[in-house]
Amino acid sequence: MPLSTAEIASALADLVGSDNLVTDATHMGAWLNEPRKRFHVPAAAVVTPPDLAAVQAVMAWAHAHGVAIIPQGGNTGLVGAQVPRSGGEVILSLQKLDRIRSLDLAAGVMVAEAGVILETAHKAAEDAGAMFPLWLASQGSARIGGVLSSNAGGVNVLAYGNARELTLGVEAVLADGRLYRGLNALKKDNTGYDLKDLLVGAEGTLGIITAASLKLYPLPEDYETALVNVASPQAALEMFQLMRQRAGARLNAFELIPWIGLDFQLRHNMLDRDPTASASPWYALIELTRMAGTAPGALQSSLEAAFEAGLISDAVLAESLADRTRMWAFREQMSECQSREGASIKHDVSVPIAAIPALIAEGSAAAEKLVPGIRPVPFGHMGDGNIHFNFSMPLGADPKAFMAEFDEAMHEAIYEVVLRHGGSVSAEHGIGQLKVDLLERVKDPVALEMMRAIKTALDPKGILNPGKMLRAAP
Numbered sequence: 514m515p516l517s518t519a520e521i522a523s524a525l526a527d528l529v530g531s532d533n534l535v536t537d538a539t540h541m542g543a544w545l546n547e548p549r550k551r552f553h554v555p556a557a558a559v560v561t562p563p564d565l566a567a568v569q570a571v572m573a574w575a576h577a578h579g580v581a582i583i584p585q586g587g588n589t590g591l592v593g594a595q596v597p598r599s600g601g602e603v604i605l606s607l608q609k610l611d612r613i614r615s616l617d618l619a620a621g622v623m624v625a626e627a628g629v630i631l632e633t634a635h636k637a638a639e640d641a642g643a644m645f646p647l648w649l650a651s652q653g654s655a656r657i658g659g660v661l662s663s664n665a666g667g668v669n670v671l672a673y674g675n676a677r678e679l680t681l682g683v684e685a686v687l688a689d690g691r692l693y694r695g696l697n698a699l700k701k702d703n704t705g706y707d708l709k710d711l712l713v714g715a716e717g718t719l720g721i722i723t724a725a726s727l728k729l730y731p732l733p734e735d736y737e738t739a740l741v742n743v744a745s746p747q748a749a750l751e752m753f754q755l756m757r758q759r760a761g762a763r764l765n766a767f768e769l770i771p772w773i774g775l776d777f778q779l780r781h782n783m784l785d786r787d788p789t790a791s792a793s794p795w796y797a798l799i800e801l802t803r804m805a806g807t808a809p810g811a812l813q814s815s816l817e818a819a820f821e822a823g824l825i826s827d828a829v830l831a832e833s834l835a836d837r838t839r840m841w842a843f844r845e846q847m848s849e850c851q852s853r854e855g856a857s858i859k860h861d862v863s864v865p866i867a868a869i870p871a872l873i874a875e876g877s878a879a880a881e882k883l884v885p886g887i888r889p890v891p892f893g894h895m896g897d898g899n900i901h902f903n904f905s906m907p908l909g910a911d912p913k914a915f916m917a918e919f920d921e922a923m924h925e926a927i928y929e930v931v932l933r934h935g936g937s938v939s940a941e942h943g944i945g946q947l948k949v950d951l952l953e954r955v956k957d958p959v960a961l962e963m964m965r966a967i968k969t970a971l972d973p974k975g976i977l978n979p980g981k982m983l984r985a986a987p
């Protein structure tokens with residue numbers, strides 16, 4: 514017999530105390546209200562264990578009684594992975610495990626607990642004279658456990674990799690409460706399967722990450738940043754290749770932004786002034802790092818070469834921190850400006866980078882055929898082949914009717930183009946509950962069988978985040 518909500522609340526109160534438990538649904542908003550405002554299912558309780566031993570105790574109890582547990586960090590995930598799906602699950606928030614346990618500058622390793630806010634991790638690294646190079650617009654709320662569990666990407670994947678590549682080891686509580694002590698700080702360790710790589714990106718379905726050893730990098734002396742006018746995604750692609758050849762690993766970011774994004778932001782007064790040099794159908798935000806002891810000017814000379822080659826028509830170089838901040842705000846506000854334009858249908862997709870121009874052209878044509886007047890807003894991490902391929906509703910449309918009528922059909926149309934070009938239907942936001950059925954349809958069947966076998970081996974009762982990433986066992 515499954516436990517009742519009252520029995521769950523009473524058992525958890527005995528385990529962790531009422532200070533670490535929320536059972537009144539009217540006080541659960543912070544843990545239930547997710548950024549996409551799509552998933553609104555109640556939880557049986559929210560538990561906030563104060564330490565590692567309490568996480569283990571909760572999991573041992575949940576395993577014994579078959580209670581579903583949803584690990585949660587900052588609740589900023591965009592695919593509904595961190596909130597209930599069927600109702601009656603317990604949200605286990607790691608927010609109180611928020612210590613930086615150690616920071617070894619010489620080894621370039623920081624050990625942070627799962628509840629450390631990403632921005633706090635940045636600051637800890639910077640205070641020590643180093644850098645943890647994972648930046649997201651949600652970094653003021655996202656927590657290390659959530660960032661790793663969603664294998665987050667962000668704006669500097671090009672130079673430093675995504676969360677998986679920035680993680681050396683993890684400590685995790687397994688479904689039955691056992692502790693996996695994997696806080697490895699080794700760059701080389703060929704002693705079997707890479708369990709860290711399984712837990713990172715597992716969206717809380719295989720274990721609860723309680724701490725991680727993270728890679729630190731030297732702090733750059735400075736950044737060189739420019740907003741460049743490009744005529745088309747094809748020109749942006751050629752510009753990217755030029756930058757790669759000239760800057761190599763110093764190329765920190767290469768983001769693509771369409772003119773419509775500038776139009777949205779200026780119309781909604783989201784910028785204090787236009788950060789671009791002049792009007793252009795597309796912009797590329799390009800940034801290089803400059804390490805101590807190297808001369809400035811690498812970006813400027815690359816831009817001059819690009820002008821001569823006819824790849825770009827205009828550009829503005831950041832001359833101050835304020836300029837750089839304004840340029841990045843233009844990029845970071847791309848999601849927000851779309852919400853001010855009414856409903857939009859979103860896709861977080863990736864393709865081999867050379868296919869980006871075709872993806873944008875074919876996807877936009879398919880969308881316009883389906884919904885005349887729809888406004889394509891493709892933007893994002895061009896250097897990673899990752900485009901946030903979003904579509905704002907036609908001017909004057911009714912938002913609810915637009916979503917009800919076209920959401921599904923648009924997904925079908927865009928994913929068809931993505932898959933035809935050898936791409937992925939989830940580049941960095943994950944699967945969660947949003948894309949479970951889609952994954953079943955598009956993922957290689959053998960890969961799905963392997964994923965299910967791993968899930969069954971590590972969580973035989975299916976209590977860890979059931980129904981997320983993979984369909985729940987019947």
Ligand SMILES: Cc1cc2nc3c(=O)[nH]c(=O)nc-3n(C[C@H](O)[C@H](O)[C@H](O)COP(=O)(O)OP(=O)(O)OC[C@H]3O[C@@H](n4cnc5c(N)ncnc54)[C@H](O)[C@@H]3O)c2cc1C
Nearest residue numbers: 586587588589590594656658659660662665666716717722
């Ligand atoms: C404005 C905005 C911008 C964003 N930009 C980006 C971006 O550029 N790139 C990107 O990749 N993502 C981005 N995201 C998505 C999101 O912020 C990231 O996925 C982030 O990494 C999630 O961290 P979190 O702590 O909020 O995790 P949550 O949302 O709380 O959880 C995410 C997933 O991790 C699991 N989880 C959480 N903690 C643990 C743990 N300790 N152990 C095991 N599982 C756990 C949850 O069950 C869930 O499956 C953005 C989101 C917003 C709102």
